[in-house]
Each structure stands twice: as C-alpha cells, then as structure tokens.
Amino acid sequence: xxxxxxxxxxxxxxxxxxxxxxxxxxxxxxxxxxxxxxxxxxxxxxxxxxxxxxxxxxxxxxxxxxxxxxxxxxxxxxxxxxxxxxxxxxxxxx
Amino acid sequence: xxxxxxxxxxxxxxxxxxxxxxxxxxxxxxxxxxxxxxxxxxxxxxxxxxxxxxxxxxxxxxxxxxxxxxxxxxxxxxxxxxxxxxxxxxxxxxxxxxxxxxxxxxxxxxxxxxxxxxxxxxxxxxxxxxxxxxxxxxxxxxxxxxxxxxxxxxxxxxxxxxxxxxxxxxxxxxxxxxxxxxxxxxxxxxxxxxxxxxxxxxxxxxxxxxxxxxxxxxxxxxxxxxxxxxxxxxxxxxxxxxxxxxxxxxxxxxxxxxxxxxxxxxxxxxxxxxxxxxxxxxxxxxxxxxxxxxxxxxxxxxxxxxxxxxxxxxxxxxxxxxxxxxxxxxxxxxxxxxxxxxxxxxxxxxxxxxxxxxxxxxxxxxxxxxxxxxxxxxxxxxxxxxxxxxxxxxxxxxxxxxxxxxxxxxxxxxxxxxxxxxxxxxxxxxxxxxxxxxxxxxxxxxxxxxxxxxxxxxxxxxxxxxxxxxxxxxxxxxxxxxxxxxxxxxxxxxxxxxxxxxxxxxxxxxxxxxxxxxxxxxxxxxxxxxxxxxxxxxxxxxxxxxxxxxxxxxxxxxxxxxxxxxxxxxxxxxxxxxxxxxxxxxxxxxxxxxxxxxxxxxxxxxxxxxxxxxxxxxxxxxxxxxxxxxxxxxxxxxxxxxxxxxx
Ligand code: HEM
Ligand SMILES: [Cu+2]
Numbered sequence: 001x002x003x004x005x006x007x008x009x010x011x012x013x014x015x016x017x018x019x020x021x022x023x024x025x026x027x028x029x030x031x032x033x034x035x036x037x038x039x040x041x042x043x044x045x046x047x048x049x050x051x052x053x054x055x056x057x058x059x060x061x062x063x064x065x066x067x068x069x070x071x072x073x074x075x076x077x078x079x080x081x082x083x084x085x086x087x088x089x090x091x092x093x094x
Numbered sequence: 095x096x097x098x099x100x101x102x103x104x105x106x107x108x109x110x111x112x113x114x115x116x117x118x119x120x121x122x123x124x125x126x127x128x129x130x131x132x133x134x135x136x137x138x139x140x141x142x143x144x145x146x147x148x149x150x151x152x153x154x155x156x157x158x159x160x161x162x163x164x165x166x167x168x169x170x171x172x173x174x175x176x177x178x179x180x181x182x183x184x185x186x187x188x189x190x191x192x193x194x195x196x197x198x199x200x201x202x203x204x205x206x207x208x209x210x211x212x213x214x215x216x217x218x219x220x221x222x223x224x225x226x227x228x229x230x231x232x233x234x235x236x237x238x239x240x241x242x243x244x245x246x247x248x249x250x251x252x253x254x255x256x257x258x259x260x261x262x263x264x265x266x267x268x269x270x271x272x273x274x275x276x277x278x279x280x281x282x283x284x285x286x287x288x289x290x291x292x293x294x295x296x297x298x299x300x301x302x303x304x305x306x307x308x309x310x311x312x313x314x315x316x317x318x319x320x321x322x323x324x325x326x327x328x329x330x331x332x333x334x335x336x337x338x339x340x341x342x343x344x345x346x347x348x349x350x351x352x353x354x355x356x357x358x359x360x361x362x363x364x365x366x367x368x369x370x371x372x373x374x375x376x377x378x379x380x381x382x383x384x385x386x387x388x389x390x391x392x393x394x395x396x397x398x399x400x401x402x403x404x405x406x407x408x409x410x411x412x413x414x415x416x417x418x419x420x421x422x423x424x425x426x427x428x429x430x431x432x433x434x435x436x437x438x439x440x441x442x443x444x445x446x447x448x449x450x451x452x453x454x455x456x457x458x459x460x461x462x463x464x465x466x467x468x469x470x471x472x473x474x475x476x477x478x479x480x481x482x483x484x485x486x487x488x489x490x491x492x493x494x495x496x497x498x499x500x501x502x503x504x505x506x507x508x509x510x511x512x513x514x515x516x517x518x519x520x521x522x523x524x525x526x527x528x529x530x531x532x533x534x535x536x537x538x539x540x541x542x543x544x545x546x547x548x549x550x551x552x553x554x555x556x557x558x559x560x561x562x563x564x565x566x567x568x569x570x571x572x573x574x575x576x577x578x579x580x581x582x583x584x585x586x587x588x589x590x591x592x593x594x595x596x597x598x599x600x601x602x603x604x605x606x607x608x609x610x611x612x613x614x615x616x617x618x619x620x621x622x623x624x625x626x627x628x629x630x631x632x633x634x635x636x637x638x639x640x641x642x643x644x645x646x647x648x649x650x651x652x653x654x655x656x657x658x659x660x661x662x663x664x665x666x667x668x669x670x671x672x673x674x675x676x677x678x679x680x681x682x683x684x685x686x687x688x689x690x691x692x693x694x695x696x697x698x699x700x701x702x703x704x705x706x707x708x709x710x711x712x713x714x715x716x717x718x719x720x721x722x723x724x725x726x727x728x729x730x731x732x733x734x735x736x737x738x739x740x741x
Contacts, residue, residue, distance in 0.1 A: 077331050077418050088422050092434030
C-alpha cells in the first residue's frame with residue numbers, strides 16, 4: 001500500500017497550493033511594493049522548482065545530470081540578465 | 095483604392111521600380127520553367143516535403159548563397175555611395191534602408207542559414223546518426239526561416255524597407271519616428287525566422303546528446319559537433335530573449351503599448367539592452383561553428399590530430415557562458431556610470447582569453463603538422479592573421495573609457511567586419527569547399543578556388559583597414575555622405591576598391607561552381623581529402639539512411655583509426671532501417687506563416703485571424719496524425735550499397 005500511495009506528489013500538491021495562497025495573500029494584505037514583489041518572486045521560484053521536481057519528474061531518469069545542468073545554467077543566465085539589466089538601466093545609470 | 099495605398103513604396107526610385115519588374119519577371123520565369131520541364135512533382139516530392147537532413151542542409155545552403163548575393167549588392171551600393179565626397183548616388187533615406195537591410199540580411203539570413211546548412215549536413219553524419227532527432231521539426235525550422243527571409247526581402251518593393259538600423263533602436267524604430275511599415279517587417283520577419291532557429295537549437299541539442307554512434311562519448315565527438323552543441327545551447331538560451339523583445343516591439347508599434355516609448359513610463363533604453371542581451375550571444379552563435387569548421391579543416395590538412403582537444407572544448411564552454419555576460423559593451427556610451435562600464439569591460443576582455451587559447455591550439459596543430467595547402471586550408475590560414483586584427487581591435491573597443499572615442503564610428507564597423515568576414519564568411523567558404531564533394535559528388539576546382547580565396551582575403555583588408563583610420567579621424571557610421579574637407583575621401587575610395595574586389599572574389603566562386611559542375615570528374619572517392627572523422631566514412635552520394643550499419647567508434651577520429659590502425663568501423667550485418675516519412679505540413683504551415691506575417695505587417699486583421707487559426711489547425715493535425723515512418727528492407731540496403739560501391 002505504501003508504495004502505491006503517491007506520497008511525494010500529494011505533499012507536493014499541498015505545498016504548491018500553500019505557495020499559491022501565500023502569493024495570493026499579497027493582493028489582500030496591505031504590503032509595501034518591495035515586500036510584495038519579494039514575496040511574489042520568492043514564491044514563484046520555489047513554485048517552479050516544486051513543479052519541476054515533483055510533477056515534471058526532473059531527476060527521476062538517467063539524464064538527471066543533463067536536466068539539472070540545464071536548469072542551473074538557465075537559472076544563472078536568467079539571474080545575470082535580470083540583475084545585469086537592473087545594473088545598467090537603474091542602479092548604475094546616471 | 096485606399097486599401098491598396100498602404101502597399102505603395104513611401105520613398106520610391108527608378109532602381110526600386112526596376113527591381114520590381116525584375117522580380118516579377120524572375121517569378122514568372124521560374125514558374126514557367128518548372129511547368130515547362132514538368133518539375134513541379136519532382137520539386138514537391140524531393141525537396142518541399144523532404145525531412146532528410148542532407149537535403150534540408152542543401153536548401154539552407156542555396157538560400158544562404160542567394161542572401162549573400164542580396165546583402166552583397168546592398169554593400170556595393172553603400173560603398174559606391176561613400177566612395178567620393180558629396181556623392182548623389184543614393185539619398186539619405188535609401189542609404190538608411192540599405193544599411194539596415196544589409197545588416198539584417200547578412201547576419202540573420204546569410205550567416206545563420208550558412209551555419210545551419212553545414213550543421214544540418216554534417217552533424218548527423220559526423221556522429222554516425224541516420225537523421226536528426228526530430229526530422230519533421232527540422233523541415234519546419236528551415237521553412238520558417240525561409241518564409242521569414244522572403245517576407246523580409248519583399249519589403250523594399252511592397253510597403254518600404256526598415257530604416258532604423260539592424261539594431262532597430264527605439265524610439266527611432268517606434269511609430270513616432272518610423273511611420274512606414276518597414277519596422278513592422280523587421281519585427282515580424284525576424285520573429286518568424288527566429289522561431290525556426292529556436293527549434294533548430296532544441297533539435298540539435300537532442301540529436302547530439304541522444305543519437306551518437308555507439309562508443310562516441312561526449313569527449314570523443316569531433317570538434318565541429320562540439321561547436322554545434324555549444325552553439326545550439328547558446329541559441330536555446332539567447333533566442334527566447336529575441337522572441338519576447340520582438341513581441342514587445344510589435345506591441346509598441348501595432349497595439350500602442352509603451353514598453354520602449356519615452357513617455358508614459360516606457361523605457362527606450364530597454365530595447366537596446368535586451369537587443370544586446372540576445373545580440374552578443376548571437377555573434378558567438380555565428381563564430382563558434384566557424385571555429386568548428388576551422389578545427390576540422392586544420393587537423394585534416396595539417397595531417398595530424400587537433401592539438402589540445404580538451405582545452406578546445408573547455409574554451410568553447412567558457413565562451414558560451416561569457417558571451418552572456420558582456421552585452422553592455424555595445425552601449426558603453428549611453429549613460430551607465432563608470433562602475434557598471436568597468437564590470438562589463440572586464441568580462442569583455444576576458445572573452446579574448448579563451449579565444450586566444452583556440453588560436454594557439456590551431457597554431458600548435460599546424461606547428462607539428464605536414465601542411466597541405468588546399469582551398470579550405472588556405473581560407474583557414476588566411477583567417478588566422480586577419481581575424482587577429484579584428485579580435486585585437488575588439489579588445490580596444492572593450493575598454494569602456496576608450497570606447498567613447500571609437501563608438502559609432504567607422505572604427506567599429508571595421509572591427510566587426512574584420513571578425514565576421516574572416517571568422518564566419520571564410521569559414522563558411524572553407525566549409526563549402528571542403529564538404530562540396532560530399533554534398534554534390536564532385537570537387538570544386540582548386541585553382542579557381544585558391545584564386546578566389548586570395549582575392550577575397552586581400553579585398554577584405556583593402557575594404558576594411560581604411561575604415562580603422564577614417565573612423566579614428568571621426569568618420570561616423572551610418573552617415574550617407576561627408577564633405578570633402580573632412581579628408582575621408584581617399585580612405586573611402588580604397589574601401590570601395592576593396593568592396594569591388596570582394597564582389598569579384600564572390601563572382602569567381604559562382605563561376606567555380608559553374609565550371610566544376612560542367613567539367614569536374616564525377617569519379618571521386620568517398621573520402622577525397624583523406625580526412626579523419628565519420629562523415630567521410632559513408633559513400634558519396636550519401637544514401638538516404640547515411641550508414642548501412644551504425645559505426646562503432648572509439649576516438650574522435652574514428653575514420654582515421656579505421657584507415658591507419660585497423661579499427662573496425664562497421665561491425666555486424668545489415669538490418670532493416672527505420673526512416674521518417676516525408677511531410678508537406680512544414681511547408682504548408684510555413685506558407686501560412688508567410689501570409690500571417692504579411693497580414694500582420696500591414697495590419698490586415700481578418701486574414702491574420704484566419705491564418706492564426708490555420709497555424710493551429712496544422713499543429714492540431716500533427717498531434718492526431720499517426721505516422722510511424724517506414725522501413726528500408728535489407729534487400730534494398732544491399733542493392734543500394736552494391737550500386738554505390740560499384741560507382
Ligand atoms: C575578441 C573578441 C571580441 C571583442 C573583445 C569584441 C568587442 C566588441 C565591442 C566592445 C563592440 C561594441 C563597440 C561599440 O559599439 O563601440 C563590438 C561590436 C560588434 N562586434 Fe565584437 N568583439 C569580439 C568578437 C566579435 C565576434 C567574434 C563577432 C562576430 C562574429 C563580433 C561582432 C560584432 C558586431 C556585429 C558588432 C557591432 C554591432 C553594432 O553595433 O552594429 N565581435 N565588439
Ligand atoms: Cu558584443
């Protein structure tokens with residue numbers, strides 16, 4: 001019975017619902033812009049990770065190495081692009 | 095009548111009307127010719143519906159050569175206009191349109207398909223596969239690219255060409271300053287072609303990761319395959335930026351959003367920023383496959399294995415990462431502070447290091463080798479010194495403080511031509527000559543080939559070295575004329591002579607193709623260059639299934655092992671081979687995309703909606719279609735193999 005019950009998926013589902021609720025709360029609570037954006041970004045990234053690992057089965061096959069390399073590489077480039085752009089267009093712009 | 099007014103050229107000239115007539119006549123001639131020689135069925139069966147990577151490669155090649163011609167005519171017109179001060183050959187508007195289309199055609203519709211041509215033809219053969227991972231997707235990639243290119247190319251006779259530079263910076267490219275549909279063409283045509291490229295990226299990564307011959311580990315892949323893998327990884331990470339950017343640009347132009355406007359919270363600089371977030375990786379997408387070709391050519395004709403295989407691979411991986419970290423060097427002068435500029439200066443200069451590693455590896459390969467100077471090798475040898483000029487001036491431009499002097503001058507133009515022409519164009523010509531026998535079953539004439547290589551190399555120097563000087567003297571780029579007192583005249587005259595020389599060189603290549611088609615011997619070996627990797631291990635012409643028996647590999651130079659060390663390449667016996675079926679859907683879907691794009695450019699909404707539905711219908715059909723491919727039987731294989739061996 002234990003093997004048949006998809007514990008991981010159920011927990012993942014509950015967790016992702018929780019994340020959605022937290023993100024939704026930003027709308028209802030009266031937060032500052034920075035606070036709200038931070039909350040949204042953080043929950044979004046965790047949400048993406050949960051989906052990828054639990055429901056899209058990253059890491060369950062032989063090519064997990066390739067998949068994770070890809071994800072990390074993508075993450076690095078996304079972060080570099082976002083922060084580099086902020087640097088050029090806002091923080092470092094005179 | 096009102097409806098048709100929008101298709102008129104906003105700024106016509108006799109030359110444009112003449113081209114309209116010429117294009118009309120050509121189209122009629124092609125249709126008449128196909129009908130007269132009853133070739134429609136052949137065209138449809140063998141080419142328009144093909145999913146064979148070799149044929150798709152050849153179609154990319156033909157398109158690239160056509161676009162080289164188109165971009166080349168633009169170039170000659172520009173150089174002719176600038177050859178003497180106060181010239182009246184072109185007016186400012188035409189000059190703007192020409193440098194814009196020249197840039198886009200050369201980068202997106204010439205260099206990219208040229209690379210795709212060689213990648214398509216060579217990579218599956220080089221890794222011992224029977225086709226790419228997703229053959230039908232591959233056909234779709236090609237046709238999307240092709241339709242994008244065609245859409246872009248009709249702009250100058252229908253509605254007017256884009257004129258805001260190949261970088262299309264906002265706010266200049268916004269509706270306020272570019273009223274004609276030209277910049278719509280830019281947004282939509284490049285979008286269509288770009289989607290095709292993105293799919294190629296995914297396709298080739300999968301192919302290279304999943305379909306290598308038994309025994310070929312990653313570190314035993316030939317260098318061109320490695321460079322293709324890295325290139326396609328860059329494509330997959332860089333092109334989505336372009337896709338979204340063009341979408342945002344389209345929305346600004348057609349639906350009145352304010353992403354890049356100067357008012358209402360828009361930020362015009364954001365376009366330049368994201369353009370180069372894609373744009374700098376893009377230049378490495380162009381150069382890395384070229385490096386791969388040079389690696390193949392140099393090790394073949396130095397008659398030894400490539401020096402420093404691991405450092406070659408390592409430097410490419412590092413370049414792929416660094417290429418995403420430098421984009422700001424394209425707008426050092428647009429308002430960032432010293433700290434930001436310094437950061438990007440350092441990353442920029444850092445790229446020169448892995449590039450240098452590669453150059454030294456080639457030099458060391460040559461050092462110990464027994465060099466044989468064939469045409470492809472000649473291009474490679476000419477590439478090394480000329481590219482170095484481009485690279486060194488790139489490092490100069492990379493110093494942000496100094497860039498205030500160089501930016502937007504002819505110096506910059508000279509730099510990127512000195513990297514792109516030796517880097518990409520020479521490599522593609524080398525690759526063309528090198529792989530020609532595999533593609534078409536005869537060799538190009540060596541004597542004419544060498545002449546054209548020398549003429550092209552010398553003309554490149556003549557055409558672009560003067561720009562370094564006039565640029566330092568202050569000649570700005572993208573200016574349609576200058577006064578005599580500036581003293582730029584003589585430099586530009588030399589440049590014009592160089593450009594004419596380049597035209598002669600390319601004409602000679604065309605002549606070579608004609609000459610060799612007529613006179614070259616068809617009786618050539620499968621491995622005419624005495625090469626080292628798998629693409630030369632199969633017959634010429636390559637049978638549809640590439641390899642009757644999948645090769646067994648134990649080094650990056652499997653064929654060499656087989657020839658010199660008695661390695662058994664094809665163990666086992668024939669088995670039936672599973673092959674994909676041809677399909678007309680990619681072509682039809684891309685035709686729909688063409689109409690879709692055209693309607694979008696001119697904001698004709700009803701066809702736009704209909705074609706959008708059409709595109710989804712095509713995709714839906716694919717999902718429900720049952721297509722299991724077909725089998726080539728053992729008997730058929732035997733027969734083909736016997737015929738080819740006999741030949
Ligand atoms: C050693 C390596 C290189 C360095 C350090 C370098 C540096 C630079 C810099 C700093 C600029 C901007 C200059 C300015 O706008 O004032 C530039 C422009 C450019 N580079 Fe390079 N580059 C290198 C290699 C390449 C390669 C390999 C290619 C193409 C295959 C290339 C193609 C271009 C193009 C197309 C532009 C001009 C784009 C435009 O503004 O229209 N570069 N390069
Ligand atoms: Cu760059």
